[in-house]
Amino acid sequence: MRVAVIGAGVVGVTTAYFLAQNGHQVSVIEQRGNVSEEASLGHAGLLGAAHLTPFAAPGMPKQILSHFFKTDGAINLRPSVNVTHWRWLRSWLRECSLEGLLANKEKMQRLGRYSQQLLSELSHSHNLDFQQRSGILQLFRNVKEQKKIIAGLALLSDADLPFQQLDTAACHQLEPALNKDTSLAGGLYLPQDGNGNCVLFTKQLKLVAQQLGVEFEFLTKCEQIIPNKNGATLHLKKAEQTGQQQFDAVVLASGASSTPFLKNIGINLRIAQFQSYSNTANIKNLDDSPRLSIIDESEQIAITRMDKRIRIAGTLHLGKRKNTADERAWQKLRNVGTDWFPDAANYHTGQNWSGHHLMLSDSTPVLGRSAVKNIFVNCAHAEYGWAMATGSGKILADLISGKSPEIDLDGLTVLR
Ligand SMILES: Cc1cc2nc3c(=O)[nH]c(=O)nc-3n(C[C@H](O)[C@H](O)[C@H](O)COP(=O)(O)OP(=O)(O)OC[C@H]3O[C@@H](n4cnc5c(N)ncnc54)[C@H](O)[C@@H]3O)c2cc1C
Incomplete structure (x- = not known):
């Protein structure tokens, strides 16, 4: 089949790779000049299944409310007049029960484990090297935060995902560079999770995909998808030139820009x-830098190593924010970096970046067939698109090739 993948972020490139492996003729349509130039560019790089946690959880509404009147830039869910925001918030509140948390975490871990296994196979078979590091240490600044994770630990055991609950001293022993002056109640060590450089991975996989025959059409924007009985016609624009191309099937992997396309194909989920x-x-003192990937659970901010650099990532703002909000968010990240690793880097000289992503109220992505024949979706991976990309890509390729996916898709499709 002739298949178009719209978007060359990590999700689009992995989908294209698995489609080509299944013998399809694949074109990736990308408006930017290379792969991984949008959300896949500057994220924390966390990988693995055990740390995957939905944003909706008991206690979260209270935590969010406390941020309503703060201007520290950490979490900002203040809705605008946008009716989509209000609907999303209402639906998100419904997911904030214990049952919601456990059900959504199970779905995320199901896809995360599958992705982890495929990523390892892929890296091995193509000798991919993307600065992988093992081990995530989740930190809790107070006992109240620490207690919140207890409900999810049984799921880790059920899924055979190893973990270790640590007291303060054990956290410092495992991660000696952690600042002893910052209050710490304890931690959770996840040895099978870790992080990696998503841009390096995506660029390496692009080369492998090209060797399999995948064509990348960069600087080309898909303006419209017109479904027809033989698939769909894409209206494309490249350097002021417009044109049309017919495909047998289309995969939407267009990240945060997917909303108008999703609406046109009748997907009305709360996104x-x-x-x-x-x-x-840049790291200035290696001895004072983290060895593991750190997640400050109380602040919902990650600190990861990218070879000789440190990346601090997180903060969550609903919708697009004004520049002043951006400045506060970056300041928050620098503060958290300084809290835990004060002498590792000059954070104020670091590179600031922000990216957009789509999130459903249950934090799980939308995978598979849409209501329109031959149009498929692989979107809304929220804060975990890199950790879920390989599994999502393989699932899409299997569905398009008429094969049964290797994992249960319950709760991950358009029907939920
Ligand atoms: C600060 C931050 C930290 C994060 N940390 C992590 C983490 O630690 N681990 C993790 O797993 N995830 C993390 N994420 C989430 C992750 O970045 C995303 O889920 C993931 O990159 C999504 O990949 P994608 O390919 O779907 O989207 P993108 O990378 O955004 O790719 C979509 C592509 O589609 C293209 N496109 C869109 N519309 C069109 C069109 N009409 N025509 C042509 N091209 C189009 C865009 O140009 C873009 O290149 C984080 C995100 C942020 C912002």
Whole structure:
């Protein structure tokens, strides 16, 4: 089949790779000049299944409310007049029960484990090298935060995902560079999770995909998808030139820009756009830098190593924010970096970045067939698109090739 994948972020490139492996003729349509130039560019790089946690959880509404009147830039869910935001918030509140948390975490871990296994196979078979590091240490600044994770630990055991609950001293022993002056109640060590450089991975996989025959059409924007009985016609624009191309099937992997396309193909799930931020600074003292990937659970901010750089990423703003909000978010990241690793880098000279992603109220992506024949979706991976990309890509390729996906898709499709 002739298949178009719209979007060359990590999700689009992995989908194209698996489609080509199944013998399809694949074109990736990308408006930017290369792969991974949008949300896949500057994120924290966290990988694995055990740390995947839905944004909706008991206690979260209270935590969010406390941020309503703060201007520290950490979490900002203040809805605008936008009716989509209000609908998303209402639906998100319904997911904030214990049952919701456990059900959504199970779905995320199902896809995360599958992705982890495929990523390992892919890296091995193509000798991919993308600065992988093992081990995530989740930190809790107080006992109240620490207690919140207890409900999810049984799911980790059920899924055979190893973990270790640590007291303060054990956290410092495992991660000696952690600042002893910052209050810490304890941690959770996830040895099978870790992080990696998503841009390096995507660029390497692009080369492998090209060797399999995948064509990348860069600087080309898909303006419209017109379904027809033989598939769909794409209206494309490249350097002021417009044209049309017919495909047998189309995969939407267009990240945060997917909303108008999703509406046109009748997908009416509660999806909202979010903005998150990162700061990447060169390491100045290796001995004072993290060895593991750190997640400050109380602040919902990650600190990861990218070879000789440190990346601090997180903060969550509903919709698009004004520049002043951006500045506060980056300041928050620098503060958290300084809290835990004060001498590792000059964070104020680091590179500021922000990216957009789509999140459903249950935090799980939308995968598979849409209501329109031959149009498929692979979107809304929220804050975990890199950790879920390989599984999502393989599932899409299997469905398009008429094969049964290797994992249960219950709760991950358009029907939920
Ligand atoms: C600060 C931050 C931290 C994060 N941390 C992590 C993390 O630690 N681990 C993790 O797994 N995830 C993380 N994420 C989430 C992750 O970045 C995303 O889920 C993931 O990159 C989404 O990949 P994607 O390919 O769907 O989207 P993108 O990378 O945004 O790719 C979509 C592509 O589609 C193209 N496109 C869109 N519309 C069109 C069109 N009409 N025509 C042509 N091209 C089009 C865009 O140009 C873009 O290149 C984080 C995100 C942020 C912002």
